[in-house]
Amino acid sequence: MHIEVVANIGEARSDEFLHKTVIVVDVLRATSTIITALINGCKAIVPVETVLKAKELFREGDLLGGERFCKKIPGFDFGNSPLEYTKAAVQGKRIILTTTNGTRGIQKAMKADHVLAGALLNSRACARTAVDFKRDTVILCAGTQDVFSLEDGLCAGLILEELSILLGDKNMAVNDFGMAMRGCYLQSKDTLFETILASSNGKKMNKSGFQADLVLCAKANTTDQVPILERDQMVLMQH
């Protein structure tokens, strides 16, 4: 299996996703939030690029979620903190979600055969799903405003580790950036929280009072659930 890790959305070229599985990773926080909301019983999440599009797609009974520059969008039900998307709030609902980087990443990946939402929370499950799909795989780190974000790289490294357990290194061809991310993950695997806290987004979120989000999002392999894109919405994969 060929596996390519892409450093940020700006570097992603949609045409290179054809016939592949793409795992979109935005650890802080879009994909962590999508995973959490779906686990908590939300019916589906529709990722869109703009606030306008979110309002256009909104139907009665839906919820609106999203952020711009880490802040909730005025008039929306939720921001981008996974902790807001509780069972009580989301069960049975469809959520229209727009975030600065993560939902853009999903949009960009739409030409792929399969699009998964990956985070540290479900890295092992994403690796297993990618192996099942038997396609070359791209791990698309969302980054922040087209700049690489460390927490996404760590997650890419963890997914590569999990893939290597399933496939064996001999059966994987990984690009140089992926090899670097795997090394970086291995170096930090026992200090994931501290490493993420020292990153650019980690520092920003800690300063903004989102410590609990950091604790949640820095945990590895807490769920075997994988959000997958079906037509234009993310739903949980059926096992």
Place this chain on the structure above:
Amino acid sequence: MHIEVVANIGEARSDEFLHKTVIVVDVLRATSTIITALINGCKAIVPVETVLKAKELFREGDLLGGERFCKKIPGFDFGNSPLEYTKAAVQGKRIILTTTNGTRGIQKAMKADHVLAGALLNSRACARTAVDFKRDTVILCAGTQDVFSLEDGLCAGLILEELSILLGDKNMAVNDFGMAMRGCYLQSKDTLFETILASSNGKKMNKSGFQADLVLCAKANTTDQVPILERDQMVLMQH
């Protein structure tokens, strides 16, 4: 000190180098070659972007060096293997050098206050020089055709390690990409050769018969010499 590691030349924006020290890193092989040639007594190296420009600047007594796609340019005295640049061949000479990535990186860095040529061979010396210059520092990984190359990232990680020994982590602000490269270097520091051999360029060069170059270029901190740009040519820094 702010330290930014840039993943490849395509991501470098010249204007961001103003008032800074830039360490250009092209481990395989331009900067390893520049270091080796200058240590072996070559008077100066003029890095240029094109073959045409190299021929234009050529004066009697000069030597021409360079490659396109790892191959020596027809009519040139040397390719891009540091092993060609022996004492006997280069002593007292000026060399006009054009390579696919490394010399482009130096050209791109010209707006900086100081431009150094860094490789694994002289990472500690580059760190020391950057500290002496008391400027914010950019480590510009040349990469390959605007794609990240693992060996350059490892070198950036080593330079960061050396900077942290000199400055202390508290006195360094490093971008996320740099933090990842440092982690990756630490994970691979005892297996630098093997890690580079497994990289994209490492495999390519091994296949093309350049094993000896890989052995030479994968050695860390073998010299305290630092090439620095003076006007349009690289010379050894005077201690």
